[in-house]
Amino acid sequence: MKKRIIIIEDNSSIREGFSAVLDTVESYEVVNLYGNCEDALTSIEKDNPDIVLMDIELPGMDGIAGTARIKKQLPNCIVLIITVLEDSEKVFRSLCAGAGGYIVKNSNISEIVQNIDEALAGGAPMSLSIAKMVVQSFRQQQDSPLTERETEVLQSIAEGKSYSKIALDLFVSKETIRTHIKNIYRKLEVSSKADAIKIANSNKWVTGRPL
Amino acid sequence: MKKRIIIIEDNSSIREGFSAVLDTVESYEVVNLYGNCEDALTSIEKDNPDIVLMDIELPGMDGIAGTARIKKQLPNCIVLIITVLEDSEKVFRSLCAGAGGYIVKNSNISEIVQNIDEALAGGAPMSLSIAKMVVQSFRQQQDSPLTERETEVLQSIAEGKSYSKIALDLFVSKETIRTHIKNIYRKLEVSSKADAIKIANSNKWVTGRPL
DNA sequence: AAGCAATCACCCATTTTGGGGGATTTTAGA
DNA sequence: TCTAAAATCCCCCAAAATGGGTGATTGCTT
Numbered sequence: 001m002k003k004r005i006i007i008i009e010d011n012s013s014i015r016e017g018f019s020a021v022l023d024t025v026e027s028y029e030v031v032n033l034y035g036n037c038e039d040a041l042t043s044i045e046k047d048n049p050d051i052v053l054m055d056i057e058l059p060g061m062d063g064i065a066g067t068a069r070i071k072k073q074l075p076n077c078i079v080l081i082i083t084v085l086e087d088s089e090k091v092f093r094s095l096c097a098g099a100g101g102y103i104v105k106n107s108n109i110s111e112i113v114q115n116i117d118e119a120l121a122g123g124a125p126m127s128l129s130i131a132k133m134v135v136q137s138f139r140q141q142q143d144s145p146l147t148e149r150e151t152e153v154l155q156s157i158a159e160g161k162s163y164s165k166i167a168l169d170l171f172v173s174k175e176t177i178r179t180h181i182k183n184i185y186r187k188l189e190v191s192s193k194a195d196a197i198k199i200a201n202s203n204k205w206v207t208g209r210p211l
Numbered sequence: 212m213k214k215r216i217i218i219i220e221d222n223s224s225i226r227e228g229f230s231a232v233l234d235t236v237e238s239y240e241v242v243n244l245y246g247n248c249e250d251a252l253t254s255i256e257k258d259n260p261d262i263v264l265m266d267i268e269l270p271g272m273d274g275i276a277g278t279a280r281i282k283k284q285l286p287n288c289i290v291l292i293i294t295v296l297e298d299s300e301k302v303f304r305s306l307c308a309g310a311g312g313y314i315v316k317n318s319n320i321s322e323i324v325q326n327i328d329e330a331l332a333g334g335a336p337m338s339l340s341i342a343k344m345v346v347q348s349f350r351q352q353q354d355s356p357l358t359e360r361e362t363e364v365l366q367s368i369a370e371g372k373s374y375s376k377i378a379l380d381l382f383v384s385k386e387t388i389r390t391h392i393k394n395i396y397r398k399l400e401v402s403s404k405a406d407a408i409k410i411a412n413s414n415k416w417v418t419g420r421p422l
Numbered sequence: 423a424a425g426c427a428a429t430c431a432c433c434c435a436t437t438t439t440g441g442g443g444g445a446t447t448t449t450a451g452a
Numbered sequence: 453t454c455t456a457a458a459a460t461c462c463c464c465c466a467a468a469a470t471g472g473g474t475g476a477t478t479g480c481t482t
Contacts (some may be wrong), residue, residue: 017433027479032480036232056454071324094322106460112472146284147426147427147428148427149427149428150427153424157371158367158369159405159408159410160368160403160404160405160407160408161405162370162403162405162468162469162470163470164468165405172428172429173429173430173431174430175291175429175430175431175432176428176429176430177473178430179428179429179430180428181470181471182471182472182473183427185472191471191472192371192373192470193369193371193470194371194372194373194376196371197370197371198371221458228433238440306425358457358458358459359458359460360459364453373437373439373470374438374439375437375438383459383460383461384461384462385461386460386461386462386463387460387461389440389458389461390459390460390461391440391459391460392439393439393441393442394458396440396441402440403439403440404439
């Protein structure tokens with residue numbers, strides 16, 4: 001059975017190019033081409049694709065949101081992101097949205113086919129450089145105004161722990177934790193847990209996941 | 212100036228092997244070898260290494276905690292993890308701890324030198340398979356007992372938002388959020404935010420970072 | 423000596439949380 | 453279409469958590 005493929009890409013040259021290439025492959029069948037996510041989503045059920053090649057930059061709904069929508073409707077469908085090396089945050093977010101891998105925009109025929117076959121085989125096709133971008137997005141903590149202890153406390157806050165629980169974990173009194181929190185709030189110029197977490201997270205001062 | 216290198220690895224064959232290999236390189240100087248982190252940490256200041264080759268599996272303090280300690284004392288020191296492909300969670304955690312890259316255990320001389328040079332040049336050396344493991348650790352959300360809405364609510368909880376804030380964000384009343392929370396607690400068999408977050412996180416039901 | 427980090431204490435008002443009821447409407451599947 | 457699940461909302465209550473204020477001690481580094 002031929003693998004059903006759809007392509008969502010606003011640049012018609014690239015769209016047609018990929019389509020032409022993939023149509024030469026015996027085991028593939030390009031069932032539809034779209035210039036945006038909105039159009040694709042209306043007929044995705046009928047298209048019933050095994051593979052979606054998705055651009056990230058798109059007019060209207062972007063490829064990340066589009067990936068999430070598609071995975072919601074067709075969980076078994078594999079979305080491969082067509083991309084050029086750029087924003088590591090976007091690469092990361094698209095993975096979270098359920099992207100199955102990456103295809104570099106100016107790949108040649110054999111590379112594209114290889115990527116798609118790898119995806120169909122259950123792998124996660126991507127170039128080393130793209131993988132590194134994702135990895136990078138976890139380190140790069142810029143210098144923080146918070147002390148070590150304060151960071152530790154804020155990390156615990158981000159894990160949903162109460163002041164009492166944090167105090168127990170760090171073997172200090174609840175009052176100490178409260179003082180730290182006050183200092184954190186003053187330094188970050190916020191006055192709530194949520195705001196502190198948001199700032200600390202966007203600056204990579206905390207890890208984002210429980211340690 | 213020669214780059215100072217120390218090796219922390221409990222397997223003496225591997226330790227001596229790496230050392231012998233690196234000593235043949237003109238620009239490197241292996242200044243010390245250790246079988247565990249504890250010993251290494253006592254004299255790390257004197258060793259003043261540019262590069263640390265660190266095993267993950269170690270008696271006593273493991274390589275992840277060791278990496279964190281070393282980065283705390285010598286922030287500019289680059290820690291490269293010596294590893295075999297195994298646990299993606301450990302690979303991820305070591306990155307969070309500040310690891311600068313990975314060296315596969317049975318690499319040959321030129322690969323090792325290449326990895327170290329890449330690290331010194333500011334890169335993040337690692338094999339494609341290791342990078343993929345990290346990437347994998349973000350998808351693979353197993354099936355959750357939570358509904359979409361409940362997941363959305365729990366995600367917000369993990370971001371430190373109060374019920375009121377979540378209600379505002381989702382355009383529903385605070386009472387609705389409370390009901391969702393109750394259902395989440397019942398399904399996960401917990402009775403606190405922290406516990407719910409911990410479970411949801413370990414099962415990848417929430418992303419761990421604000422969306 | 424001054425500054426900073428970390429520790430702890432007590433006061434206060436307000437908000438949040440968790441658990442117990444019960445109810446309606448919308449959605450989706452059998 | 454009937455039904456079950458999901459999502460929405462409301463009330464009560466007590467306990468806990470939170471945020472802000474003021475103040476104090478210790479120890480370390482500069």
